[in-house]
Amino acid sequence: MNLGWFRGWRRFRRTAGSDHHRVLLRAIQQLPLECRDVFVLHRFEGRSLDEIAAHLRIDPAVAEARLAEALVQLCRAIEEAKARQSSERS
Numbered sequence: 001m002n003l004g005w006f007r008g009w010r011r012f013r014r015t016a017g018s019d020h021h022r023v024l025l026r027a028i029q030q031l032p033l034e035c036r037d038v039f040v041l042h043r044f045e046g047r048s049l050d051e052i053a054a055h056l057r058i059d060p061a062v063a064e065a066r067l068a069e070a071l072v073q074l075c076r077a078i079e080e081a082k083a084r085q086s087s088e089r090s
Contacts, residue, residue, distance in 0.1 A: 023078060031073055
């Protein structure tokens with residue numbers, strides 16, 4: 001069993017602030033399954049898009065598009081959380 005994703009996740013958990021960690025974890029969990037699979041395989045297991053495409057039996061362009069969508073949604077979630085924090089502090 002490849003535990004590369006687990007080590008990456010543990011390293012992320014140690015370095016992320018608790019608020020940021022919760023926001024990002026929630027955002028990852030809310031990703032559409034297809035995007036989440038590609039994101040986790042790429043970011044936590046370190047697989048290339050070609051490897052992910054072969055593993056999931058999809059076209060590499062589809063894998064790339066799903067990763068891009070995941071990143072866009074995660075960035076939006078982080079920006080929304082920052083905006084909420086900023087407005088709560090004001």
